[in-house]
Amino acid sequence: MVLENTVKKNRPYLAIFDLDETLIAANSASLWTAFLVEQEIALPALLAKEQKIMAAYTKGDMDMRSYLRSTLVPLVGKNIAAIEELVSVFIDQKIKPAIYQDGLARINWHKKRGDKVIIVSATSEHLVKPIAHMLGADDAIAIELETLNHIYTGNTKGVLSYQQGKVTRMKAWLASNDTLYKGCYGYSDSINDLPLLNAVDKPFAVNPDPTLAMHAQMKDWTIMDWRHDNNILR
Template sequence: MSVNNVQHHQPYLAIFDLDETLIAADSASLWAAFLVEQQLARPNLLTEEQEMMVAYAKGDMDMHTYMQATLEPLKGKDKASIATLVEQFIEQKIKPALYQDGLERIQWHKKRGDTVVIASATSEHLVKPIANMLGVDDAIAIELEMLNNIYTGNTKGILSYQQGKVTRMKAWIADSETHYRGCYGYSDSVNDLPLLNAVDKPFAVNPDPTLAMHAQMKDWTIMDWRHDNNILR
């Protein structure tokens, strides 16, 4: 087989951010509100979470502090009971927030034979079930510590946030048995500048002002995805 034919059969890798990229919301913020609705978290968690998200939008949030606060409601809960709650959460909060354009872009990649991965700075207990619902190949998210299938409220490993997302993605690629022809990357956030700088084909999706400026300066493609409340209902 010729080198050209070998390259032709190598897929591309498509990396999608989740929050405000594939969904018109932040899944961690929706989850915090959902837990308060279910009376499983203290109401003032929402105020604290939103204050920290202001720093996130500027690209200077302390992710360890954020995770410590938002994982508090999971502490001492077993994996199975949280998974049941997450199923309910996805039906009620995530599916109505999906971008149709995002779903179509995922399908575009899958029809080409590309590998599709969601890489998110949200916890794996949310990201992985959402990724399964979307039918993508894998998900990279903030890993959570458990003891005997009980959440400790702590994270583990490298947080998939900012440069950490690139580190985790490179480790994932290194562990893969597939050789990729190139890499697409999609995100809305200035926090993903390291990721978008690392891929061959960066796309700014509904970018925040800082990312929009970078995208214009670097001549990246800017995508405008609109939200439809009737998706998957």
């Protein structure tokens, strides 16, 4: 297992979850952009531009840096605390109704076993970290945002947690973590996460896109069908 730091008996497992379209029936970044337009913080033109770029995501060839240059513009000059307040409203209004209850149940299943649960997402940390906390994850890895004197600059920093970047960031996380794991589960819906799923020893394709579904069938991976019942987490 590529992401395994050691294998020993009586150690917990590590459970890695993608976020968008895996634990929630939506893309949190797209919902956020639409929310900012609703709040008149961003212009409607940004939503159209975001949707056009996102169309390439399902094909596995989205230019993530170009996407971020566009979608992070509304954060430029904003205070971290002000954005945190806005994100809290966003989670209540947009994210909680989109949660896959099966996904939440799977997180709880891992936690009852004593496993470590981490969400690894190609969405920015200002959204992923509070969403991960709300879902009960132990930690989260996301695209890191640059700030200066507690103000967002609109730039990113470090390795982007996208495609192979997720594996790179996970390896760095494991290297900085003192816990030793027996093995690693991985859950995702997207072909973009093929590097991550190939790096774990227990891969699961959750509501997979057509390309990932075909790959999962060829590799005899478990395919999970999580239905959205629109129940709001309270």
